Amino acid sequence: MTTSKLIDGKAVAETIKKEIAEEVAAMIDADLKAPHLAAILVGNDPASETYVASKEKACHAVGITSTTYRLPGSTTEKELNQVIDFLNQDDDVDGFILQLPLPKHLNADHFIERIHPSKDVDGFHPVNIGRMQLGLPCYLPATPYGVVELLKRSKVAVAGKHCVVVGRSNIVGTPLSILLSRKSEFGNATVTLCHSRTANLKSLTLQADILIAAIGQADFIQADMVKPGAVVIDVGIHRLSDTSKEKGYRLAGDVNFEQVKSVASYITPVPGGVGPMTIVSLLQNTLSASQNRVYSKP
Ligand code: NDP
Numbered sequence: 001m002t003t004s005k006l007i008d009g010k011a012v013a014e015t016i017k018k019e020i021a022e023e024v025a026a027m028i029d030a031d032l033k034a035p036h037l038a039a040i041l042v043g044n045d046p047a048s049e050t051y052v053a054s055k056e057k058a059c060h061a062v063g064i065t066s067t068t069y070r071l072p073g074s075t076t077e078k079e080l081n082q083v084i085d086f087l088n089q090d091d092d093v094d095g096f097i098l099q100l101p102l103p104k105h106l107n108a109d110h111f112i113e114r115i116h117p118s119k120d121v122d123g124f125h126p127v128n129i130g131r132m133q134l135g136l137p138c139y140l141p142a143t144p145y146g147v148v149e150l151l152k153r154s155k156v157a158v159a160g161k162h163c164v165v166v167g168r169s170n171i172v173g174t175p176l177s178i179l180l181s182r183k184s185e186f187g188n189a190t191v192t193l194c195h196s197r198t199a200n201l202k203s204l205t206l207q208a209d210i211l212i213a214a215i216g217q218a219d220f221i222q223a224d225m226v227k228p229g230a231v232v233i234d235v236g237i238h239r240l241s242d243t244s245k246e247k248g249y250r251l252a253g254d255v256n257f258e259q260v261k262s263v264a265s266y267i268t269p270v271p272g273g274v275g276p277m278t279i280v281s282l283l284q285n286t287l288s289a290s291q292n293r294v295y296s297k298p
Contacts, residue, residue, distance in 0.1 A: 004266055008272065009277050010271075012149070017058065033092070035065065037282070038069065038087055039055060039056075039099055040069045041071065041099045043102070043103045051099065055282065056068065064283060080111060081111075088119060095119045097282065098115065112126075123145070132175060135184055141172075143176075143235060146278045146280065151186075158187065160188065161189050161210055163190070163212065165194065167235070168193050169214065176214070180210075208230050210231045213253070214236065219253075219256040222259055223260050231266045234267070234268050236253040253273070
């Protein structure tokens with residue numbers, strides 16, 4: 001039995017935050033304004049509240065200005081359009097995100113398309129997704145960006161490896177499959193993208209040199225689905241009720257960590273793996289937006 005090494009996303013995220021803080025401090029020293037990230041939060045979904053609070057805290061820690069527009073769950077399409085249009089035009093705001101999910105009466109795709117691509121620091125706009133696919137400068141979606149950065153900084157080579165990504169959502173699995181398979185400096189993997197209609201999933205996960213789970217089902221990946229020595233990245237995050245804990249719950253991923261850690265060579269924990277990387281990726285995109293690194297401002 002082997003005991004795998006942890007890929008410490010929290011520590012890597014702290015290192016990147018320090019780098020961002022230094023760049024922001026240098027901008028302020030040069031009499032430039034601090035980068036400014038805004039978020040629109042519609043309704044009071046508890047997970048969204050937590051995410052937006054973490055984002056505000058992370059911005060504060062690195063010197064990025066953070067503003068949150070809190071709108072009631074009853075917000076109409078017209079009202080949300082107006083806030084997006086305002087932020088698109090506000091020169092003080094470098095980038096903004098629309099926190100998902102939205103209440104059921106609002107169609108997320110419509111609003112994402114309304115965000116100007118140059119301010120879409122979540123990297124969800126079709127223009128940014130298309131540019132990513134073509135290898136052009138763009139804002140990368142935060143979680144895939146975070147996973148790639150985590151692999152890179154943990155010195156996990158991906159070129160020539162077989163990466164199996166389980167989950168094909170537009171915000172995680174599909175963009176990850178594109179990034180890892182691109183002909184680019186940190187790409188060149190052979191990628192298999194799996195989903196709920198994949199036949200013989202286990203036979204595919206067992207072939208993975210790098211297995212990435214973005215499924216949305218707690219403890220889904222079991223030890224017998226993992227090739228010995230594989231690198232396992234767990235994107236999933238779930239709150240499971242656990243009366244033995246003071247808070248009444250424990251956090252779990254899409255990977256059964258206790259089982260899989262005996263098989264994998266490297267593994268990300270939950271919490272402290274991919275989660276902290278998602279937020280720093282958003283900070284990185286905001287910094288890039290403020291420095292016009294992706295789209296030059298008119
Ligand atoms: P989605 O629900 O949008 O997508 C889940 C994907 O998993 C779908 O492609 C689905 O297939 C596939 N899937 C579901 N069941 C199975 C199965 N039995 N076998 C194979 N594939 C299956 O989830 P997200 O991509 O948004 O999120 C995935 C996980 O990552 C969640 O736990 C989420 O909470 C977490 N997450 C974590 C983040 C972080 O920062 N750590 C950020 C974003 C998400 P199909 O397409 O056929 O339906």
